[in-house]
Amino acid sequence: MELEFGGFQIVVLIAFLVVAVALVAIFTVVALQARRNVEFELVTETGYRLRRYWLAFLALLLTTGVVVSLFFLPYPSxxxxxxxxxxxxxxxxxxxxxxxxxxxxxxxxxxxxxxxxxxxxxxxxxxxxxxxxxxxxxxxxxxxxxxxxxxxxxxxxxxxxxxxxxxxxxxxxxxx
Ligand SMILES: [Cu+2]
Incomplete structure (x- = not known):
């Protein structure tokens, strides 16, 4: 079998690099902000708000996934x-x-x-x-x-x- 470095691998490489750079950026921002002294209440308030959005996003993602995948069940009756x-x-x-x-x-x-x-x-x-x-x-x-x-x-x-x-x-x- 001949191994090729083709189109799909390049897409995977680019996706990996984008995610890697984004992660490094997020970690850098978080590390820099951790130096500042921020009120605890402000942090929890923001955290709770983000958590609600995250929960709504996950619920929507899961529901959509379940509904869409119903059309692709590999069990013909x-x-x-x-x-x-x-x-x-x-x-x-x-x-x-x-x-x-x-x-x-x-x-x-x-x-x-x-x-x-x-x-x-x-x-x-x-x-x-x-x-x-x-x-x-x-x-x-x-x-x-x-x-x-x-x-x-x-x-x-x-x-x-x-x-x-x-x-x-x-x-x-x-x-x-
Ligand atoms: Cu036999």
Missing amino acids: SADSAATVRVSGGLFYWSMSPQTVPAGSEINFDVTSADVNHGFGIYDPDGVLIGSVQAMPGYHNELDLTLDKAGTYMIACLEFCGFKHHEMIREFEVTP
Whole structure:
């Protein structure tokens, strides 16, 4: 991998320098003012006033942050899913239905096991692991994924489950 000193690092450097200079300036001003003798009441009055503004600012910041971040929650509800794909792992196979899904649709994988614990791992056509969830007997674990790329996807078991664990691989098609 080639290391570059690019645009983003320069922005970070400039931001760091601005903050550093501001901090030094603030510390200098505070240190110089500490030499003067100031009435204690005056200091507390100013402090209380600043504290109220600070509290209002923090409350506003927090409220805005909470409200705005609600729109970016990474939890699509199952009701939005275009299709549910039922997956079951067993010694030593994967069964799934339906066997093909259209590209671009949001899939809700409902994953369980017929016997022991397995690891449901799903790889896109480029061989990149795009999601995984445990396949457990008696439980249904859900995994929401949007399969954008058409092609052959692969399911592999990611949890050692027995002497033919390595054979727990199957493919399925995502149609354009
Ligand atoms: Cu396995």
